[in-house]
Amino acid sequence: MAKNYVVFLPFLLFFFPLNAQVQTKSFTVKYITTPITVDGVLDEEIWQIAESAHTFQQYFPTDSVVANQKTVIKMLFDDKNLYLGLRMDSKGKDYVIPSLERDFRAGGNDNISLLFDTFNDGTNAFLFGINPLGVRREALITGGGSQGGFTTSWDVKWRGESKIYDTYYTAEMVIPLTSFKFREGETKWRFNSYRFDMQANERSTWIRIPQNQLIFNLAFMGDMVFEKPLGKSRTPLALIPYVNGFSGKDFETGECTNTAKFGGDAKVSIGNSMNLDITINPDFSQVEVDNFITNLTRFEIGLPERRQFFIDNNDLFGDFGGTRDANPFFSRRIGIAEDLDGNTIENAIIAGARLSGKLNNTLRLGFLNIQTEEDAANEIPSNNNMMLSLQQKVFSRSNVSFFFINRQTFDKPEFVEESEEYNRVVGLDYNLASEDNTWIGKFYGHKSFQPNDNEGNYSLGAFTAYNSRKYSALVDVVLIDEDFTSDLGFIPRKDIFKVAGSVSRFFWPLDKKINNHGFELFSVYTWRPGLDLQNTDHDINFSWGAEFNSLAELEIGYSNQFIFLTDEFEPTGKDDAVPLPADQGYHFNLFRAEFRSDRRKVFSYSIEPTIGGFFNGDRYSLEVGTNLRLQPKFNIGLNVQYDHIGLPEPFSSADIWLVSPRIDVTFSKSIFWSTLVQYSNQRDNVGINSRLQWRFAPLSDLFIVYNDNYFVNTFMPRNRSINLKFTYWLNI
Numbered sequence: 165m166a167k168n169y170v171v172f173l174p175f176l177l178f179f180f181p182l183n184a185q186v187q188t189k190s191f192t193v194k195y196i197t198t199p200i201t202v203d204g205v206l207d208e209e210i211w212q213i214a215e216s217a218h219t220f221q222q223y224f225p226t227d228s229v230v231a232n233q234k235t236v237i238k239m240l241f242d243d244k245n246l247y248l249g250l251r252m253d254s255k256g257k258d259y260v261i262p263s264l265e266r267d268f269r270a271g272g273n274d275n276i277s278l279l280f281d282t283f284n285d286g287t288n289a290f291l292f293g294i295n296p297l298g299v300r301r302e303a304l305i306t307g308g309g310s311q312g313g314f315t316t317s318w319d320v321k322w323r324g325e326s327k328i329y330d331t332y333y334t335a336e337m338v339i340p341l342t343s344f345k346f347r348e349g350e351t352k353w354r355f356n357s358y359r360f361d362m363q364a365n366e367r368s369t370w371i372r373i374p375q376n377q378l379i380f381n382l383a384f385m386g387d388m389v390f391e392k393p394l395g396k397s398r399t400p401l402a403l404i405p406y407v408n409g410f411s412g413k414d415f416e417t418g419e420c421t422n423t424a425k426f427g428g429d430a431k432v433s434i435g436n437s438m439n440l441d442i443t444i445n446p447d448f449s450q451v452e453v454d455n456f457i458t459n460l461t462r463f464e465i466g467l468p469e470r471r472q473f474f475i476d477n478n479d480l481f482g483d484f485g486g487t488r489d490a491n492p493f494f495s496r497r498i499g500i501a502e503d504l505d506g507n508t509i510e511n512a513i514i515a516g517a518r519l520s521g522k523l524n525n526t527l528r529l530g531f532l533n534i535q536t537e538e539d540a541a542n543e544i545p546s547n548n549n550m551m552l553s554l555q556q557k558v559f560s561r562s563n564v565s566f567f568f569i570n571r572q573t574f575d576k577p578e579f580v581e582e583s584e585e586y587n588r589v590v591g592l593d594y595n596l597a598s599e600d601n602t603w604i605g606k607f608y609g610h611k612s613f614q615p616n617d618n619e620g621n622y623s624l625g626a627f628t629a630y631n632s633r634k635y636s637a638l639v640d641v642v643l644i645d646e647d648f649t650s651d652l653g654f655i656p657r658k659d660i661f662k663v664a665g666s667v668s669r670f671f672w673p674l675d676k677k678i679n680n681h682g683f684e685l686f687s688v689y690t691w692r693p694g695l696d697l698q699n700t701d702h703d704i705n706f707s708w709g710a711e712f713n714s715l716a717e718l719e720i721g722y723s724n725q726f727i728f729l730t731d732e733f734e735p736t737g738k739d740d741a742v743p744l745p746a747d748q749g750y751h752f753n754l755f756r757a758e759f760r761s762d763r764r765k766v767f768s769y770s771i772e773p774t775i776g777g778f779f780n781g782d783r784y785s786l787e788v789g790t791n792l793r794l795q796p797k798f799n800i801g802l803n804v805q806y807d808h809i810g811l812p813e814p815f816s817s818a819d820i821w822l823v824s825p826r827i828d829v830t831f832s833k834s835i836f837w838s839t840l841v842q843y844s845n846q847r848d849n850v851g852i853n854s855r856l857q858w859r860f861a862p863l864s865d866l867f868i869v870y871n872d873n874y875f876v877n878t879f880m881p882r883n884r885s886i887n888l889k890f891t892y893w894l895n896i
Contacts (some may be wrong), residue, residue: 189371190387191215193239196247200240202336204298204325206249214238214249217357217386221372223379224365225679225713231368233361235276239388241341243395248337250294252276252359257328259296260362260764261796264830266859267301267316268293272763274362276335279305279380281354282346283437283522286382286561286597288479289354290344296333297796298326299833306479308561308597309382310604313483317475321862321893342397345437345521349393354385362764365713375680376633376670383561383601400895402431404863408447412871412885421885429473438521438529443473446513448499449887450855450867455824455842469495477520480530480553484567484593485608487654489642489662490623492589492610493569494654498534498549503542511544512537526557538577546574549652561597566590571651587651588613596628604629612649623648623655633670640664646694661697664688681710692730700728715762723754727779735779736809736818737846744779744815752777767792781811799828820846834859849882850874863893 192215200208216238220231238249259274270277270293277293291303302320306313324337346353358369358379373384405428413420427445434440451470469478474495485491501511516534523529530553538546553567569589573580591610596603605628612621622645629638646659670682683706690701707721727750734743744750754776761768767790774785785807792800805822823843830836839854852872859865869887874880 188386189217190389191217191239192389192391193241193246195391196240196242200247200336200338202323202325202338204327204334204336206238206251206334206336210240211238211249214240217355217370217388220357220359220368220370222366223358223369223373223375224367227372227375231359232366233364233368235357235359235368235370237278237357237370241390244341246339246341246344248278248335248339250276250335250337251332252296252334252361253332254361255363256331258363259328259333260793261295261297261299262793262799263828264297264299264796264833265828265836266299266833267303268295268299270358270360272362272768274360275301276357276359277301277380278337278357279309279355279382279385280344280388281382281385282344282350283525284352284354285526285557286354286385286599287557287563289382291380292322292324292337292339294324294326294335294337296326296328298324298335300324304476304478305380305382307483307595308601308604309378309380310597310601313479314380315475315478317470317472319472319863321895341394342400342433344397345439346394346397347522347525348396348436350390351393352387352389354382355388356382356385365715365764374633375672376631376636377601381601383597383599397433397436403894403896404429404431404891405894406447406889406891408449408887408889410449410885410887412883414883415881416883434519434521437523438519439476441473441476441518441520442516443513444515446471446473446499446516447889449869450857450865450889450891452838452855455840471495471499473516473518476518477528477530480520480528480555481532481551483595484553484565484591485610485623485653486606486625486627486640486642489657489660490610490625490644490648490653490655492567492591492623492650492653492655493551494652497652497654499536501539501542501544503544509539509542511539514546528555529553530555535574538575540577540579543579545577545580548572548574551652560599561601563595565593565595567593569650569652583615583617585615587649589650589653591623602631604631610648610650612647614649617647619647620645621647621649623650633672635670636666636668638664638666643693659692659694661691661693662688675713677712677714679711679713681708683708695730698728699726700730702726715764717760718758720757721755723756723776724751725754726751734816736811736816736820738816738818741816742814744811750779752779754778754783763791766794778809779811781809781815781817783810784808797830799826801826801828818846822846843876845876848876850876850879861892865889865891867891 194214196210198210216236218236220235222229222231234253236251240247262273275293275295277291279289279291281289287308289305291305293301303314303316304318320343322339322343326333326335356371360367371384371386373379373381408425410423425447430442432440448471481493499511499513501509503509514535514537519531532551534549536547550570555563555565557563571587573585589610589612593608596605607626610623624643627640642662644658644660648658666684666686668682668684670680672680686705688703691697692700704724705721707719709719711717729744729746729748731746732743734741754774756774758772760770770789772787787805789803803824807820810817826840828838836857842851854870856868857865867889872884873882875882
């Protein structure tokens with residue numbers, strides 16, 4: 165049944181109407197030879213000849229009128245750079261700017277962002293942003309900007325400054341053309357811009373975007389037309405060496421470690437459209453520490469990739485399959501492994517290379533090859549990890565993608581069983597996106613190969629979603645064979661046939677308080693093919709949510725759940741706890757609510773209580789988040805999560821706490837200090853991560869990172885370390 169559904173559903177889409185985009189706004193980017201001083205002041209006469217993108221449309225609180233606060237964007241270019249001059253009218257100088265740190269979040273502070281679709285495909289774009297104090301950010305947008313493809317970990321060299329006046333602020337930006345990828349001889353890029361004005365409580369865009377779509381959706385863009393064709397990009401070779409000194413102690417074993425490590429990355433541009441990234445002996449000690457998560461489920465939770473080497477064009481590697489159920493490539497599998505006790509440890513990367521980008525205007529290539537180091541003490545072999553992907557654009561914004569993954573043991577050490585010598589996965593995905601993004605979808609078929617195990621081993625999926633102003637709906641079907649294996653993937657469970665669906669109705673009242681509200685019915689049913697299609701899970705959710713014009717949000721919901729345990733499960737994490745028995749079903753109900761306050765305020769908060777059943781007992785949870793902004797230097801946050809699990813005898817009950825205070829201090833635009841403390845009695849750990857960063861030159865940093873971990877009950881130390889890392893970005 166599932167196979168027939170996966171094959172048949174894509175053909176149904178051709179009978180659905182795909183509404184065309186009617187936006188036609190454009191402007192000309194004139195060619196200049198006069199240099200421009202980047203000081204945020206638009207006093208050069210050359211700006212007078214520049215055409216502009218203006219007459220922004222309101223996105224919030226409504227999407228049907230012209231923005232109240234005017235925004236004007238002017239552009240010029242020469243053989244090396246794209247120049248931007250911006251003016252943003254405002255009610256005054258009372259801007260919301262939480263931090264001076266680069267790559268700020270757009271929500272909750274004043275800023276303007278600019279999106280450049282350089283291949284005119286409506287699928288990928290470069291984003292550059294700036295706020296009234298001249299703090300910059302850049303990001304990569306993938307998947308058409310409709311499925312969460314927004315990555316701020318990407319870094320590139322460019323300049324920008326701002327200047328504040330009584331009723332407006334201005335900005336100048338100079339972005340080297342080498343920061344973009346584009347086709348030589350191109351005369352037009354698709355362009356849009358969005359602005360957050362916290363004083364007027366207004367969000368606006370150059371090209372009108374309906375509020376039911378994300379504000380960075382690439383289906384809605386105008387044109388920036390270059391006065392003369394763009395030439396060949398002369399991207400320099402970038403070398404990024406590092407030196408890292410480490411000193412640490414494991415108090416459980418008494419072992420002390422003092423090491424010096426060096427390595428680096430290289431970035432090579434191949435033509436105007438391809439990137440070659442090379443890394444040798446990489447070190448990720450400066451990467452922000454993962455947040456602890458209280459996991460009350462039976463399955464692994466995927467955490468986001470934060471390592472810079474894996475970021476550029478990451479959609480060519482990580483966007484296959486279903487991200488929740490069957491993602492065949494999950495980059496965090498590389499460089500991270502488990503020791504003999506099941507603890508997560510680092511598995512050093514010896515070297516690696518990534519080739520990614522456009523082969524032509526419609527075909528993209530991704531190739532990755534990384535070699536990891538052997539750790540014989542923990543029976544971790546040296547592995548070669550390879551992935552090849554091709555993505556062909558079809559129709560206006562859709563694509564067909566192919567991939568091949570190979571994880572191969574190197575040297576075949578004695579502790580590796582024959583069945584684990586290699587793992588290979590091949591697959592084909594079709595990603596649907598209509599021209600106006602009313603319809604999106606994904607349809608895929610993947611197959612894995614292991615030694616002496618080539619029958620079956622499939623993963624199939626079909627997802628379709630409809631999104632309009634008043635209604636939205638989705639259907640998601642997943643079938644994963646019990647023998648399907650992807651060692652480099654994220655697959656929380658196998659041997660499942662899952663069907664999920666939702667229907668939503670939205671209302672847009674002409675009310676001064678409520679901007680929009682709506683109801684959603686969402687359900688998930690899971691069957692086990694290996695157990696004669698026994699229904700093992702269902703989750704039926706009904707919720708109502710509202711977004712207020714004050715930017716506060718409220719949501720309440722009810723969930724009816726059924727879980728049939730096929731294996732024993734102990735949810736509290738206690739060492740001596742009696743697990744819930746297998747081969748037994750549990751019905752229970754949960755009620756939840758969530759309120760998030762206005763983030764423009766100096767003090768903001770969120771609160772999320774949950775109460776109801778939990779297997780054969782009860783659960784009460786409360787999650788609270790607070791944030792105090794003493795702008796632009798200090799941000800102080802505190803997240804508290806409390807879960808009470810009450811199970812009848814002989815099973816265990818537990819009070820699970822996760823407390824995470826955080827302080828961020830930005831001394832200037834180049835010196836940042838952040839400290840995160842995480843207390844988890846479920847993990848029996850108090851962790852302290854403190855990181856000082858000095859950006860002494862563009863994309864060049866000095867990091868001092870201090871880590872300390874203690875046992876909860878005794879507060880005795882577990883391990884402690886300090887890193888001193890120096891990295892320098894050198895263009896040749």
